[in-house]
Amino acid sequence: MKKAYSSIMLVLLAMLLILSGCAGQSSSDSSGEGGPKTQINFMHWRGEDKAVLDAIITEFEKENPDITVEMTIYPSDQYMATAQRMLQEGSTGDVFTSFPGAQFESLQSAGVFEDLTDEAFVSNFDENLISVGQKDGKQLALPYQLVFNMPVYNKGMFDELGLEVPKSWTEFQELCDTLLENGITPIAFPGADIGPNQFMNSMMMNNAPDEEIFAKLQSGEEKLTNEWWVKTLEDFQLLEQKGYIQKDALGTNQDAAMQMVASEEAAMLATGSYHMASLIGLNPDLQLDLLAPITVEEDEAQYEGINTATFMLAVNSNSEKKEQAKKFIEFLSQPEMASKYANETGQHLTVNDVKYESDVLKNTAYWIDERKTRFQPRFLITNAQIEDAVLSSIEDVLGGTAPMDAAAAAQKIVDENKE
Amino acid sequence: MKISKSIYLFFIPGFLLYSVFFLYPTVSALFYSFTDWDGFSPAFQFVGLDNYERAFTGDSIFRKTIGNNLKFMLVVVVFQTLVALAFALIVLKNTKTTVFLRALYFFPTILSSVSVAFIWSFIYDPSLGILNQLLELVGLGFLTQNWLGNADLAIYSLAMTQVWFHAGQMLIIFVAGLQAIPQDLYEVAKIEGASKWQTFSKVTWPLLAPSATIVVAYTTIQSFKAFDLVFAMTRGGPNNSTEIIATYIYEVAFRGFQFGYASAISVIFMAIIAIITYVQFKALRSDRISY
Numbered sequence: 001m002k003k004a005y006s007s008i009m010l011v012l013l014a015m016l017l018i019l020s021g022c023a024g025q026s027s028s029d030s031s032g033e034g035g036p037k038t039q040i041n042f043m044h045w046r047g048e049d050k051a052v053l054d055a056i057i058t059e060f061e062k063e064n065p066d067i068t069v070e071m072t073i074y075p076s077d078q079y080m081a082t083a084q085r086m087l088q089e090g091s092t093g094d095v096f097t098s099f100p101g102a103q104f105e106s107l108q109s110a111g112v113f114e115d116l117t118d119e120a121f122v123s124n125f126d127e128n129l130i131s132v133g134q135k136d137g138k139q140l141a142l143p144y145q146l147v148f149n150m151p152v153y154n155k156g157m158f159d160e161l162g163l164e165v166p167k168s169w170t171e172f173q174e175l176c177d178t179l180l181e182n183g184i185t186p187i188a189f190p191g192a193d194i195g196p197n198q199f200m201n202s203m204m205m206n207n208a209p210d211e212e213i214f215a216k217l218q219s220g221e222e223k224l225t226n227e228w229w230v231k232t233l234e235d236f237q238l239l240e241q242k243g244y245i246q247k248d249a250l251g252t253n254q255d256a257a258m259q260m261v262a263s264e265e266a267a268m269l270a271t272g273s274y275h276m277a278s279l280i281g282l283n284p285d286l287q288l289d290l291l292a293p294i295t296v297e298e299d300e301a302q303y304e305g306i307n308t309a310t311f312m313l314a315v316n317s318n319s320e321k322k323e324q325a326k327k328f329i330e331f332l333s334q335p336e337m338a339s340k341y342a343n344e345t346g347q348h349l350t351v352n353d354v355k356y357e358s359d360v361l362k363n364t365a366y367w368i369d370e371r372k373t374r375f376q377p378r379f380l381i382t383n384a385q386i387e388d389a390v391l392s393s394i395e396d397v398l399g400g401t402a403p404m405d406a407a408a409a410a411q412k413i414v415d416e417n418k419e
Numbered sequence: 420m421k422i423s424k425s426i427y428l429f430f431i432p433g434f435l436l437y438s439v440f441f442l443y444p445t446v447s448a449l450f451y452s453f454t455d456w457d458g459f460s461p462a463f464q465f466v467g468l469d470n471y472e473r474a475f476t477g478d479s480i481f482r483k484t485i486g487n488n489l490k491f492m493l494v495v496v497v498f499q500t501l502v503a504l505a506f507a508l509i510v511l512k513n514t515k516t517t518v519f520l521r522a523l524y525f526f527p528t529i530l531s532s533v534s535v536a537f538i539w540s541f542i543y544d545p546s547l548g549i550l551n552q553l554l555e556l557v558g559l560g561f562l563t564q565n566w567l568g569n570a571d572l573a574i575y576s577l578a579m580t581q582v583w584f585h586a587g588q589m590l591i592i593f594v595a596g597l598q599a600i601p602q603d604l605y606e607v608a609k610i611e612g613a614s615k616w617q618t619f620s621k622v623t624w625p626l627l628a629p630s631a632t633i634v635v636a637y638t639t640i641q642s643f644k645a646f647d648l649v650f651a652m653t654r655g656g657p658n659n660s661t662e663i664i665a666t667y668i669y670e671v672a673f674r675g676f677q678f679g680y681a682s683a684i685s686v687i688f689m690a691i692i693a694i695i696t697y698v699q700f701k702a703l704r705s706d707r708i709s710y
Binding site for chain 1: 457458459460461477478479480540543544545546547565566567568569570653654656657658659669670671672673674675676
């Protein structure tokens with residue numbers, strides 16, 4: 001009997017040891033050469049930036065020998081789910097990134113953002129581009145990247161064909177007709193994944209110039225069956241029916257759409273500036289720029305394009321290493337570091353005095369302060385079900401449903417979910 | 420033989436694991452299903468049965484996901500069972516290719532679901548995908564489709580991917596069942612002059628019924644709980660045509676930040692699976708046949 005109890009105790013002890021081993025190691029303070037070091041964790045979703053961020057972190061650690069930075073990267077579609085859990089514990093994500101819109105709202109209501117308003121490094125950022133990280137007069141997060149969520153076009157091809165950037169819906173259709181006549185698909189539309197959520201922004205920006213339109217939709221003051229959205233859906237229908245977007249667009253993913261533009265089978269990619277570096281990677285001979293379809297007549301157009309300040313840097317209010325975390329953000333916001341990040345990732349940034357070196361970044365930097373762009377409307381939908389309803393109505397129309405019917409079906413879902 | 424009471428201590432580790440990974444989450448889900456918890460804020464309120472009422476009367480997408488799930492399940496159960504049975508009958512014959520065929524049929528099972536999703540997304544691509552190109556090549560161009568982009572077709576395309584992915588697993592169950600059938604019965608059937616179909620319907624199938632029950636029940640539950648392939652290939656689109664309950668729970672919880680409501684859907688989901696499983700076992704259970 002005694003033997004049996006001993007065996008049981010041994011088994012339980014072994015299990016305890018295994019479980020405690022699984023619990024992982026502490027990522028906090030660790031000792032190294034030259035004294036104790038504080039390890040902070042930087043949590044984000046940009047796996048493609050790992051190499052450049054590793055290099056920047058190495059330089060940061062040289063300047064701050066008492067701090068080490070560990071990166072935790074989740075793909076963007078998992079980030080929403082996973083990051084929020086980790087932040088709540090405070091053990092991961094001393095510095096973290098947030099999307100604007102619904103995630104920012106959710107995180108701020110949970111009190112995860114440390115107030116950065118009085119930090120000196122806030123002035124390193126363009127004050128016009130960081131308002132999306134503000135709430136109740138406090139700067140809770142600092143958008144680092146500036147993305148233009150509007151079609152990338154083959155400027156070289158346009159020049160060859162003598163085409164100019166259209167300033168009205170009529171001109172846009174004429175442009176598309178000319179491209180079709182030359183055997184070129186005007187727009188490569190990745191309808192299987194990000195197409196609807198990216199292209200809707202520029203398609204609706206002048207049909208509904210009121211920046212409160214989605215707030216009104218969520219509160220019931222506006223409806224998707226009203227003219228602004230039905231007209232947007234009609235415009236999508238026209239693109240599909242006239243062959244301005246490729247056949248079977250809803251089955252095309254972004255890789256396939258990029259390939260169409262890289263091989264010059266298509267003239268425009270309906271995604272955003274963040275794909276320019278990849279397109280150049282696929283075809284270094286491409287000359288690229290950005291254009292948004294103007295869906296109204298020239299004199300009615302209020303906006304020329306879409307911007308999104310995103311990859312918002314923040315300090316976790318649950319962190320015990322806030323000062324070190326702030327030092328890291330301060331380092332990232334120095335023009336020299338920001339320039340390195342911008343040029344090696346092919347991104348425009350919200351940081352002042354960034355020196356863009358690549359042709360693509362230099363040639364499109366005029367969009368930052370010379371063009372009238374509006375913040376991505378989709379990010380102003382704070383209810384995910386309503387956002388899905390809006391996007392589904394686009395997919396519905398591209399699948400053959402009449403715009404008003406698609407709008408009505410989507411409005412039904414909005415009504416079920418409105419605030 | 421007298422069993423020492425100390426033997427019950429051996430149940431403790433298993434019970435602890437079961438409690439941590441099943442009982443606690445289940446009870447938590449039930450608890451939160453009566454709240455408006457956003458999954459993040461420390462505060463929440465009790466809302467009674469509001470979440471359940473919303474699921475059944477105020478959420479058309481949820482009702483659509485049940486329909487999608489049923490379509491997906493029916494296609495997967497029928498095809499996966501038939502394909503697995505056909506494969507099992509093929510690999511059971513002692514031919515030179517048996518080992519190769521077993522490996523071939525089982526191969527998809529060892530892949531990760533994300534790899535399978537990537538492979539099949541490429542196969543289904545309407546312009547670059549090999550499925551449409553193959554159809555064109557063999558003169559069946561009229562059958563080419565927008566496999567994942569057509570809202571009427573996408574759920575079936577996903578179901579066929581699921582069949583390809585998991586039929587190999589079911590094959591093993593059928594092979595085990597077939598190997599357990601005494602060879603004497605086949606010899607007797609042969610002496611009696613039974614045709615191949617008669618042999619199958621009177622000998623093989625009745626004795627394979629227990630295996631078939633397991634396959635159908637397991638496939639039903641597996642297809643109802645499907646998440647990874649759907650999430651990776653279509654994320655519920657186009658126009659919610661492939662949104663199934665599991666992906667919708669994810670959307671509501673992690674994109675919509677409505678954990679309370681997502682918990683209520685999860686509880687309903689669990690109840691649906693429990694009912695289907697019970698009904699299936701009742702319907703498919705038959706007295707063991709022996710000759």
